[in-house]
Amino acid sequence: xxxxxxxxxxxxxxxxxxxxxxxxxxxxxxxxxxxxxxxxxxxxxxxxxxxxxxxxxxxxxxxxxxxxxxxxxxxxxxxxxxxxxxxx
Amino acid sequence: xxxxxxxxxxxxxxxxxxxxxxxxxxxxxxxxxxxxxxxxxxxxxxxxxxxxxxxxxxxxxxxxxxxxxxxxxxxxxxxxxxxxxxxxxxxxxxxxxxxxxxxxxxxxxxxxxxxxxxxxxxxxxxxxxxxxxxxxxxxxxxxxxxxxxxxxxxxxxxxxxxxxxxxxxxxxxxxxxxxxxxxxxxxxxxxxxxxxxxxxxxxxxxxxxxxxxxxxxxxxxxxxxxxxxxxxxxxxxxxxxxxxxxxxxxxxxxxxxxxxxxxxxxxxxxxxxxxxxxxxxxxxxxxxxxxxxxxxxxxxxxxxxxxxxxxxxxxxxxxxxxxxxxxxxxxxxxxxxxxxxxxxxxxxxxxxxxxxxxxxxxxxxxxxxxxxxxxxxxxxxxxxxxxxxxxxxxxxxxxxxxx
Numbered sequence: 001x002x003x004x005x006x007x008x009x010x011x012x013x014x015x016x017x018x019x020x021x022x023x024x025x026x027x028x029x030x031x032x033x034x035x036x037x038x039x040x041x042x043x044x045x046x047x048x049x050x051x052x053x054x055x056x057x058x059x060x061x062x063x064x065x066x067x068x069x070x071x072x073x074x075x076x077x078x079x080x081x082x083x084x085x086x087x088x
Numbered sequence: 089x090x091x092x093x094x095x096x097x098x099x100x101x102x103x104x105x106x107x108x109x110x111x112x113x114x115x116x117x118x119x120x121x122x123x124x125x126x127x128x129x130x131x132x133x134x135x136x137x138x139x140x141x142x143x144x145x146x147x148x149x150x151x152x153x154x155x156x157x158x159x160x161x162x163x164x165x166x167x168x169x170x171x172x173x174x175x176x177x178x179x180x181x182x183x184x185x186x187x188x189x190x191x192x193x194x195x196x197x198x199x200x201x202x203x204x205x206x207x208x209x210x211x212x213x214x215x216x217x218x219x220x221x222x223x224x225x226x227x228x229x230x231x232x233x234x235x236x237x238x239x240x241x242x243x244x245x246x247x248x249x250x251x252x253x254x255x256x257x258x259x260x261x262x263x264x265x266x267x268x269x270x271x272x273x274x275x276x277x278x279x280x281x282x283x284x285x286x287x288x289x290x291x292x293x294x295x296x297x298x299x300x301x302x303x304x305x306x307x308x309x310x311x312x313x314x315x316x317x318x319x320x321x322x323x324x325x326x327x328x329x330x331x332x333x334x335x336x337x338x339x340x341x342x343x344x345x346x347x348x349x350x351x352x353x354x355x356x357x358x359x360x361x362x363x364x365x366x367x368x369x370x371x372x373x374x375x376x377x378x379x380x381x382x383x384x385x386x387x388x389x390x391x392x393x394x395x396x397x398x399x400x401x402x403x404x405x406x407x408x409x410x411x412x413x414x415x416x417x418x419x420x421x422x423x424x425x426x427x428x429x430x431x432x433x434x435x436x437x438x439x440x441x442x443x444x445x446x447x448x449x450x451x452x453x454x455x456x457x458x459x460x461x462x463x464x465x466x467x468x469x470x471x472x473x474x475x476x477x478x479x480x481x482x483x484x485x486x487x488x489x490x491x
Contacts, residue, residue, distance in 0.1 A: 001234070004234045004239075004240055004243075005231065005234060007240055007489075008227075008230045008231050008234055008240075008243075010489070011227055011230055011244070011485070011486070011489055011490075012227040012228070012230070014485055014489065015223070015226065015227045015482055015485040015486070016220070016223065016224065016227060018338070018339055018481055018482075018484075018485050019220045019223045019478045019481050019482055019485075020217070020220045021338065022220075022334075022335060022338060022339060022477065022478070022481045023216050023217055023219055023220040023474055023477065023478055023481075024217070025331070025334050025335075025338070026209075026213070026216050026331060026474060026477060027213045027214065027216055027217070029327065029330050029331055029334065030209070030210050030213045030216075030323070030327060031213060031315065033322075033323045033326055033327055033330070034210070034315045034317050034323055035315065037317070037318065037319040037322045037323050037326075038315065038316075038317070038318045038319070041319050041322050042318045042319055060208075060211065060305075060308075060466040060467075061305045061463050061466075063466060064452070064463035064464075064465040064466045065463055067465060068449075068452060068453075068456075068463065068465055071449060076449070
């Protein structure tokens with residue numbers, strides 16, 4: 001039993017350090033990619049459409065409001081795939 | 089009279105009468121079907137699991153999964169799949185080829201990856217750390233499980249329920265304690281379905297009214313993010329590739345889950361040129377995998393396996409793991425707020441466990457009750473998605489140390 005508890009402490013330490021380390025790497029990798037792409041690859045790869053670029057330009061709170069609205073109206077089944085501005 | 093006797097012997101009525109546990113298991117299967125169909129709690133999983141339980145427990149149907157010892161041969165060899173199918177029926181063929189090999193959970197993770205958008209996390213990278221704090225329940229509940237008499241491998245399988253991720257829980261249990269697969273899968277999916285109850289329950293006990301009202305948008309305006317992403321498409325494509333390589337080097341045992349998640353995400357983010365792969369991953373492949381996974385998991389739950397004190401321990405321990413994980417995320421935000429000028433709503437920490445996107449939706453609605461302009465969804469999704477990565481890494485640690 002004591003041996004098992006010792007193993008539990010090891011697991012707690014190793015596990016939480018590993019999870020934090022990997023998510024720290026997620027943050028580092030994410031930030032590095034953002035810095036590199038902002039500096040060298042501001043032009044798009046040509047894979048996205050106009051709708052996606054518009055979606056990126058809308059503030060997160062507006063996107064959140066639209067997503068929450070659609071979820072509520074559709075009872076959680078609907079999903080926002082794209083947001084496009086309607087031409088007048 | 090002889091004909092009637094032969095007819096009676098052909099049915100399962102006699103055997104059902106002799107084993108009352110069977111009736112109880114059929115009732116449990118019926119309850120799961122009710123929860124899935126009427127209450128709509130995780131219907132895609134609970135319906136196949138519930139029906140699998142009923143099929144497995146009806147005597148004579150040969151649809152129950154037999155213990156691994158029965159398919160083992162001398163010198164660490166196993167019966168081949170044809171022998172298993174012919175000796176123990178098709179459900180054992182499905183279980184030993186698709187589940188016991190650990191094949192289906194990573195396949196489902198591929199579909200989950202293709203449905204996941206890392207965008208909210210990339211826009212709020214700092215919030216990813218709270219996905220780590222919310223894994224504390226996985227390791228915390230390990231102590232209690234050991235005290236209750238679970239072996240370390242069983243305790244690890246029980247703890248992973250705290251990650252709030254069905255495929256991860258099933259994958260870990262297959263490798264560590266396959267005999268507990270049924271109860272652990274049921275507990276994991278039941279608590280995931282109860283996220284709308286458990287998150288508010290824990291949050292209201294740990295958070296003040298002022299903390300519920302922390303408006304993330306206002307905080308963003310006061311303290312703008314350091315980096316604005318100018319080419320999100322490129323970042324989203326390169327991110328899963330680089331992360332996959334790094335994680336494979338650091339925690340190789342998490343690669344079957346995380347690697348497939350990131351692959352699924354990559355084929356989604358590439359866009360039109362791989363859309364057929366992405367549609368297959370999220371549609372036919374994921375749906376087929378879910379059917380076989382649910383039925384086979386249900387078929388492991390026979391009366392002699394399920395009606396055991398350990399099942400009760402798993403149900404209680406699973407809830408504790410879940411609650412501790414949510415509390416861990418909330419407390420981590422509280423500690424962060426002590427040292428940072430930019431305050432974060434602790435609900436963002438509460439969503440650090442997986443259960444995407446339900447946990448985020450619940451936290452968003454909870455936040456709106458205190459401030460109708462406080463839309464937390466995008467922020468909660470950041471920690472929620474990082475929680476998926478975190479729980480897969482935690483599973484990798486459990487498998488590599490205990491496996």
